[in-house]
Amino acid sequence: MAIGKPSHSSNPQPAMHSLVADWSADKQTFDVPWGKLMMWIFLLSDTFIFSIFLTGYMNVRMSTTDTWPNPSEVFALEIAGTHLPLILIAIMTFVLITSSGTMAMAVNFGYQGNKKRTVQFMLATALLGAAFVGMQAFEWTKLISEGVRPWGNPMGAAQFGSSFFMITGFHGLHVSIGVLYLAIVAIKVARGDYERSGYQIVEITGLYWHFVDLVWVFIFALFYLW
Amino acid sequence: MSTKHHQAGSHPPSPGEQQHPIGVYLKIWLLLFLLSTGSYLVDFFHLQGGLRWSLVLIFMALKAGLIISIFMHLGWERLSLKCLVILPPIAILVLIVFMASEGRYTSDSRDNHFTAYPQQEYHP
Numbered sequence: 203m204a205i206g207k208p209s210h211s212s213n214p215q216p217a218m219h220s221l222v223a224d225w226s227a228d229k230q231t232f233d234v235p236w237g238k239l240m241m242w243i244f245l246l247s248d249t250f251i252f253s254i255f256l257t258g259y260m261n262v263r264m265s266t267t268d269t270w271p272n273p274s275e276v277f278a279l280e281i282a283g284t285h286l287p288l289i290l291i292a293i294m295t296f297v298l299i300t301s302s303g304t305m306a307m308a309v310n311f312g313y314q315g316n317k318k319r320t321v322q323f324m325l326a327t328a329l330l331g332a333a334f335v336g337m338q339a340f341e342w343t344k345l346i347s348e349g350v351r352p353w354g355n356p357m358g359a360a361q362f363g364s365s366f367f368m369i370t371g372f373h374g375l376h377v378s379i380g381v382l383y384l385a386i387v388a389i390k391v392a393r394g395d396y397e398r399s400g401y402q403i404v405e406i407t408g409l410y411w412h413f414v415d416l417v418w419v420f421i422f423a424l425f426y427l428w
Numbered sequence: 429m430s431t432k433h434h435q436a437g438s439h440p441p442s443p444g445e446q447q448h449p450i451g452v453y454l455k456i457w458l459l460l461f462l463l464s465t466g467s468y469l470v471d472f473f474h475l476q477g478g479l480r481w482s483l484v485l486i487f488m489a490l491k492a493g494l495i496i497s498i499f500m501h502l503g504w505e506r507l508s509l510k511c512l513v514i515l516p517p518i519a520i521l522v523l524i525v526f527m528a529s530e531g532r533y534t535s536d537s538r539d540n541h542f543t544a545y546p547q548q549e550y551h552p
Contacts, residue, residue, distance in 0.1 A: 217507040224508040232508055242513055253520040257527045264531030267538045274471050292468045299464060303457035306499050313447040405446060405501075412499045416492055422464075423488035427471055427480075 241406045245413045248376075252417050255369050256424055262361040263428075271357035273426045277341070291426050294337050295418065298377075301330035302415040309408045312401030317391060320404060324388035327411060331381040338374045342367075365425070373421055376414050383407060446501040456498045463487045463494075 224231050232239050263270055274287040281289065308323035345366070352367050354360040387407045390396065396403055467487040470480055497503035502510060 221507040221511065224506065232512070233506060234509060239509075242509065246513060246516060249517055250520065253517070253523070257520070257524055260524070261527045261531040261534075264528065265534035265538065267535070267542070274474075288468065288471050292464070295464050295468075296461065299457070299460045302460070302495065302499055303453065306453040306457070307450070310447065310450055310453065313445060400445075402445070409500055412495055415499075416495045419488055419491045419495065423467065423484050427467060427484045 235402050237402060237406050238409070241409045245409065248413065248417075252369075252372070252420070255372060256420060259361075259365040259369060259425065262365065263359075266359040266361050268359035270359050271355065271362045273428070276345070276357060277426065288426060290337060290341055291422065294334055294341075295422055297330050297334050297337070298415050298418050301327045301334070302412055304330065305408045305411045309401075309405045312391070312404035315401070317394070320401065321388050321392045324384050324391065324404070324407070328381045328384040328388065331377050331384065331411075331414075335374055335377050335381065338370060338377075342370075369421060369425060373414070373417055376417070380411050380414050383410060446504060448501075448504075452498065456494050459494060460491055463491050 224233065277289075277291050278285060278287045279289050280286075304323045304327045308320050308327060311319035311323060349356045350363045350366070352364045355363045384407060387403055391401070391404065464487075467484060470483050470487075475483065496513075502513060
């Protein structure tokens with residue numbers, strides 16, 4: 203990728219040489235802390251789960267003979283007398299992106315050794331995540347009261363409800379678990395548990411959180427805007 | 429992007445540690461906001477057809493790329509880790525192609541055999 207040279211100076215050789223060296227030498231292949239590597243492998247498996255959900259959604263949407271409900275109208279809200287299409291989903295998107303930004307700040311302050319700022323930004327991230335889950339609960343309540351069910355809805359194709367509850371439910375579960383994970387790690391950072399072992403854990407927690415945001419990017423584009 | 433990012437008072441970097449200037453994150457943050465606004469406006473102005481799909485997919489790909497490469501630091505990782513993360517999901521593209529083809533086939537079958545059009549009603 204054209205982002206720049208690696209920021210730690212241990213590997214001056216070209217990327218392809220490093221790939222060959224990593225796999226051929228009699229040593230560990232991945233030159234990263236094991237916790238970070240395990241998180242990446244977990245996220246890779248999660249990528250497959252969400253991809254299968256979204257591919258299943260694509261398949262049922264393509265094959266149904268009923269009209270698909272228009273997400274722009276289904277998720278519209280009246281705010282101060284104005285009819286705004288998809289506004290709640292847009293706000294949720296901005297909240298999640300903001301939380302990704304605060305998470306990146308937390309990782310940065312962690313590596314600077316600034317414990318107080320790290321904890322503050324992690325808790326801010328968790329709060330924004332909780333706000334996201336709250337808005338999602340509101341959205342679910344609104345749709346359920348309008349008669350949307352996993353097996354049918356008054357607006358059109360029955361598959362709309364099953365895809366919606368499955369995909370956003372699984373994503374919301376990830377956000378909820380992320381909020382807990384962030385809160386636990388933030389408390390442990392505040393207690394000073396990582397003073398000696400370093401702040402790698404903040405970056406690993408951040409990887410999970412950014413992944414949750416990443417999945418939402420795909421759900422937003424493929425489910426809500428399609 | 430070099431080792432000079434390490435600010436005063438920080439401990440020496442350990443392998444795999446990712447530290448970059450805060451300005452990088454703020455710029456990406458701003459870009460993600462702009463791209464999300466762009467996707468929302470696509471819906472707000474009711475763009476349709478090819479323009480809608482291409483804009484939605486381009487904004488999606490740009491946002492995903494920025495999050496993965498900058499926020500998740502994958503752009504700064506070694507090629508081994510990049511391959512670990514990027515190569516396996518290619519299999520998903522194969523699944524998408526197969527499922528799209530299957531979806532179209534199912535849709536055609538339903539249209540041809542299971543949909544009762546008034547003018548085609550069967551009168552024995």
